[in-house]
Amino acid sequence: MRNDARILVRVRDYTGGFTSGSGFTPVLDRVSFDLRASAITAIVGETGSGKSLMALSMMGLAPSTFVRTTGSIEFDDVDITQFDDRSYRRIRGGELAMVFQDARAALNPVISVGAQLIDACRAHRKVAKAEARDIAVEMLRNVKVPEPEQRMRQFPHEFSGGMAQRVMLALALSCEPKLLILDEPTTGLDVTIQADIMEMIVEEVLSRGMTACLITHDLGVVAETCDDIVVMHRGAVRETGPCSQVLAHPTDSYTQQLLRSSRFEELSA
């Protein structure tokens, strides 16, 4: 399954920048990469690489100050860069979904977690409220939230970081999307929680045959969970390929430097 050759998302020459009072600042420069179906692709970069912006652009959630100058994003052979907001809303949830970095900030703080899950279910499927409630409890159980019935009634701030991230994942998975984008889902979480969450993400993605795109700066996580890798630096793609290959034999100078830094080779010098 993870060797499927079909491409779900094609990004081609995606270029754009931010407009402000003082002019135009280019941020993405001819970004091109493929997301293989049923594979987990990592987009790796440091601050300023444009990786988060690329993820948001795929979801149609780039800030209004961002302007695309050229390039395309094809999702399932459909060019979604032409989509307006309404069309995007139709595919968000059902076709593509996103998990953000700070789960507790991304969830609505004044609505109980259960209510948010139920809303998500009913937004994309015609189910009665009682049935949606059962589905929601099941979803929480699926992401290993203990005592899901009680947890349904709680609010996001009552969840720890790791638990809230599980809820976000449950929300994103609730409508069985084809593509799941995760923007630094475990940054800021403790190491042990991070390992648990990443395992769960991989398990969910594999069991559903989903395509996943993991945005991260942590090469260790990439090495342990991802199939393909896209390395970005200052808005441009420096290298792409299967993880095992790129991490073992990087051909681009920036990738090489990133690997050296990740291995603390400066200290051995």
Place this chain on the structure above:
Amino acid sequence: MTRSLDQMVEPVGQHQNRGGRIASVLPIGIRRIRTSTAALPMGLGFLGFLVLISLVSVLWTPYSPAATGTGPVSAAPSGAHWFGTDSVGSDVFSRTVAAGRTDVLYTLTVVAIALLVGSVWGAIVGFFGGWLEWATLRLLEVVQAFPALLMALFIISIVGPGTVKVILVAAIIPLPDFVRLARAEVLTKKNWQFAEAARMVGNRPMVVLFKHLMPNSSRPLLAYASISAAWVVGNIAALGYIGLGIQPDAVEWGSMIARGQSDVVSGAWWESFFPGIGILLLAIGFQLVGDGLSSRNQGEER
């Protein structure tokens, strides 16, 4: 994890923005002006205009503001008297402009006192906490429980009239808000790492507070000072109107309105009208400046 446990356990101060109540009843067109970046220049424009006129009036007015019988009594605005004359024949324009000086000066003084005293008090209380903080909060609650003007009137009726007394009493009204705001600022920022760093460099705690923390809070405090000034304008005018503290025939907008109000009934609207416009412009000017500063602060903090 940039938050420390101390932050987890410290309460965050609340501050009430009482100045915002004026503008929330304004129609939507004006509300949009408030939130656009034009607010600050517009407000400064209003204020600048008023200050300019006040300064000019120091050097020259068409007639002396105190002079009576400069023209026919209660005459309508004309070429000779741009704003008309009042019931004793004084030129309303000259009086209005001269009164502007007084009101602007009083307002700035009151706000300056409230700002300085309130900021220092709030900062110290927020930084050191303890029983002083507790006592301060209770005192503020008591003071703010009373309707502002009534409390001011009550105090003046006890201490008697006089310019200095009026200014001090008027300063008590906005003071609690400054104390709270300064305290809230210090509470949020004292656990920021640069405050810890300032202490570790070797500065004594008071120095950390006033040399490092407070200057970084100057913008919100100044923004609030401007908005608070809009209220103070109204309060001072109200005190003058009632005639408490500032004498009834003082050259001051509130007093002028009071003096002219009986004539409004008989049709001489100009005596009360123009001072009223003055109050309005001054208040709007401060409000716009305050809003402009606040939006700029928010824009930066993002």
Place this chain on the structure above:
Amino acid sequence: MNSPASDIPVLNVVGLRKEFRVKRGGRARTLVAVDSVRVDVHLGETVALVGESGSGKSTVARCIARLVEPTSGAVTVAGRDMAGMTQRELSRAYADVQMVFQDPNSSLNPRMPIRQVLAEPLRLHTNLNKKARDDRIAELLSLVGLGHQYLDRYPSQLSGGQRQRVGIARAIAVSPKVLLLDEPTASLDVSVRGQILKLLRDLQIGQQLAYLFISHDLEVVRRISDRVMVMYLGSIVESGPTQEIFARPTHPYTKALLSAAPHIDPSERSERFRLEGEVPSPFDVGAGCRLADRCPLVQPSCRTQRPSPVALSPTHDVACPVVLNGEGNTAKAQHPAAPAGA
């Protein structure tokens, strides 16, 4: 790695305890953030405090610096007792112990140009005249690898790595003996991290500084520290030389921590030692071991008796009677292993 320059620790912490009293749900409850922590650091040595959130490691550093007042315990720096000092004495004691903060964005006063940031400690702790101060500032800048064009710039005009260098320069300005480093590279990009760590190591060698290095990042700790102390919910659960701890992690929590860290090279990965659930609330910790609710090796005695550190070797302490008595293996057989990941 480094052998300590002398036998007497320049930083000595014994029995450090910090309680916070908090009103939760109407009642006043006590949070024990740090519980009987013992640390000592010698000149030229780096001791790492490792733990996840809620471990209390940052609080330990702040208690040592008295940015937070410890509830009890003795802290001695260069022979002087920090706990009894007045605020004025403390200000002067900061010439010996300094702190490098985690977030370069918020640890510099945004309104102060770099020149002033570096001049301030010099003004407060030395009698140098202006010329001598400027010389020292120039020297500091070159020590941390910054050009003097940065002197008149403001923090907002510097990158994260540059700001951290300024923070380090500020900390070493008056030649302290002890540096408390609170996650100094956590907020930095990977490519900058190595340079800053190298800088810190070079400075340590050059000036024989004692480092207390607080971090949650095991990979960093492995490469720069001589000794490691692992903390969980306020207590030290294991301590010993770095190589020893990483080669033979003994305490269940240490094992969980080390096995959870992701590695690029497959050869460094090990099978996960799993803990149940998540870090519990720090309030109302029961009488027994703080890991009891999560530990796969838990025994009934764990819940009633607080484990104290026992020497596994002269340099290696572990606070877990279960593993020390070798009961760990039988216990593991009784508790079925958690299902393996995908």
